[in-house]
Amino acid sequence: MNIKINDESFAYDVFGLVQAFYPGTKPKMFIDKEADASEETVAIFISEDRITLTIDGGSFHSVSIDPKDRADTKNRLKRLIYETLSDRTKKTLPWGTLTGIRPTKIPYKKLYENKTKEEIFSFMEDTYLCTPEKIRLAYAIARREKEAVGDTKDRYALYIGIPFCPSICLYCSFSSYPYGVYKDRVEAYLDALIKEIRFVGDHFHDRILDTVYIGGGTPTSLSAEELERLLGAVDAHLDLSRLREYTVEAGRPDSVTEEKLKVLLKHGVNRISINPQTMQDKTLKKIGRFHSTEDIRKAYGVARALSDADIKKGGRGFLINMDLIVGLPGENKEDIRDTLEQVKAMEPDNLTVHSLAIKRSSRLHEMLTEYEDELFLNSNEIMDMVYGYADSMGMQPYYLYRQKQISGNMENVGFAPDKKECLYNMEIMEELLDIVAIGAGSDCKKVEKYADGQTDLRRKVERCENVKDVDAYIERIDEMIERKKTLFKTET
Ligand code: SF4
Numbered sequence: 001m002n003i004k005i006n007d008e009s010f011a012y013d014v015f016g017l018v019q020a021f022y023p024g025t026k027p028k029m030f031i032d033k034e035a036d037a038s039e040e041t042v043a044i045f046i047s048e049d050r051i052t053l054t055i056d057g058g059s060f061h062s063v064s065i066d067p068k069d070r071a072d073t074k075n076r077l078k079r080l081i082y083e084t085l086s087d088r089t090k091k092t093l094p095w096g097t098l099t100g101i102r103p104t105k106i107p108y109k110k111l112y113e114n115k116t117k118e119e120i121f122s123f124m125e126d127t128y129l130c131t132p133e134k135i136r137l138a139y140a141i142a143r144r145e146k147e148a149v150g151d152t153k154d155r156y157a158l159y160i161g162i163p164f165c166p167s168i169c170l171y172c173s174f175s176s177y178p179y180g181v182y183k184d185r186v187e188a189y190l191d192a193l194i195k196e197i198r199f200v201g202d203h204f205h206d207r208i209l210d211t212v213y214i215g216g217g218t219p220t221s222l223s224a225e226e227l228e229r230l231l232g233a234v235d236a237h238l239d240l241s242r243l244r245e246y247t248v249e250a251g252r253p254d255s256v257t258e259e260k261l262k263v264l265l266k267h268g269v270n271r272i273s274i275n276p277q278t279m280q281d282k283t284l285k286k287i288g289r290f291h292s293t294e295d296i297r298k299a300y301g302v303a304r305a306l307s308d309a310d311i312k313k314g315g316r317g318f319l320i321n322m323d324l325i326v327g328l329p330g331e332n333k334e335d336i337r338d339t340l341e342q343v344k345a346m347e348p349d350n351l352t353v354h355s356l357a358i359k360r361s362s363r364l365h366e367m368l369t370e371y372e373d374e375l376f377l378n379s380n381e382i383m384d385m386v387y388g389y390a391d392s393m394g395m396q397p398y399y400l401y402r403q404k405q406i407s408g409n410m411e412n413v414g415f416a417p418d419k420k421e422c423l424y425n426m427e428i429m430e431e432l433l434d435i436v437a438i439g440a441g442s443d444c445k446k447v448e449k450y451a452d453g454q455t456d457l458r459r460k461v462e463r464c465e466n467v468k469d470v471d472a473y474i475e476r477i478d479e480m481i482e483r484k485k486t487l488f489k490t491e492t
Helices: 008-021 070-089 105-112 117-128 132-149 179-203 224-237 258-266 281-286 293-312 333-346 368-374 380-392 423-430 470-475 477-487
Strands: 002-005 028-031 041-046 050-055 059-064 155-162 208-216 245-249 271-273 319-326 350-355 396-401 412-416 434-438 443-447 461-465
Touching: 002 008, 008 028, 008 041, 008 070, 041 070, 050 070, 059 070, 070 117, 105 117, 105 132, 117 132, 132 396, 132 423, 155 179, 155 224, 155 423, 179 224, 179 434, 179 470, 179 477, 208 423, 224 258, 245 423, 258 293, 293 319, 293 333, 319 333, 319 380, 333 380, 350 380, 380 396, 396 423, 443 477, 461 477, 470 477
Parallel strands: 002 028, 002 041, 155 208, 155 434, 208 245, 245 271, 271 319, 319 350
Antiparallel strands: 041 050, 050 059, 350 412, 396 412, 434 443, 443 461
């Protein structure tokens, strides 16, 4: 399906919605002043007071607009496209016209405006045509986020990126580098990172560090000594006295050792992620992971035993999260059910379920023709099964986001029992406080606030990024720090 539109400013939203009706395809987009109709094309013409949509050069639909109200014009445009394509394809989309990454922001904002549950439900149904199930889900998550995160006044979160992994997964779209190949640059990378940590300690000394999240990549790709150096620098330069959560992604089981986990516990880390993605050995090979399901069970067992021992000694131990992906090549519903059964048997504290997203920068995208027939589309039926398993593990959804090209147009969801949620995930998803992000490819966010310190829900978020390339990051570390000084308007 092609798209023609005469107003480029709506092109992004239109593209996402049209593509959601035709999963696995990439519509061609033309910005065309006339937006004249032709075969296999959605042609959209926005005039002073009306939107007209012609499909396949024939059938014609139209709606009136107030051009001064851009938000309403966008909603009307998306509803017009939705109704036309739903009629043509005989499909409905669970999230209706919503194409953004953070659908829970809508009920979250409405809760702060003191809207009732009924008002929020009808707003989401009438404006975005979401199904009642998705509205219930978004509403429940927004309420939980509001309660769990609480007051963020004077607080900030710190993200530390370690862009190394044992090997690169088939679907990976992050800037991650194989640790073995980059081993000789790790020390220099840590030098640069510690320079940024020192900067953060100096320049945010009058703010409260709320959460630390070390992600990547796979931070536990680093050796125990390298982890000790990094976490020691965090202790030395940052005030952790009011820290509510300290997470390290130990994502790849083949990177986890008892020695490294002891380093994490010693430095107060209280949440880790051990991410199987699947408990099917045939799939692990296919996605480029050089470990088995047995390795996953072993890594989890070591982490759980150390955590239990730490709690016995009066420590906090670890909350252990496990990530899964639905829609991996060659898998079917029974594989996913079996994976969920095996994960349930291990009893993690949190579960995060992603719907596979085929990103342009991944190897999977390059090799799409090879895997096309093996890709399993996520669906309501699968997500119902996932929600059912999480519930039987005593966990409810606590954060959610969507991605472009996401399998079945579904969502990624984090599950946790009450009081065991990952605060950082909720903070970043709702953009509730400044996120200071350091390391190659990381992305800082400065969140504008009301004068009284409360987060402005119509907030402006300004960003600055670090370069992605490891060598460039090391060489240009002073420039990365300058970018942060400018964003957070610090003087020295
Ligand atoms: S573990 Fe994550 S970051 Fe590392 S290669 Fe796989 S998908 Fe990419």
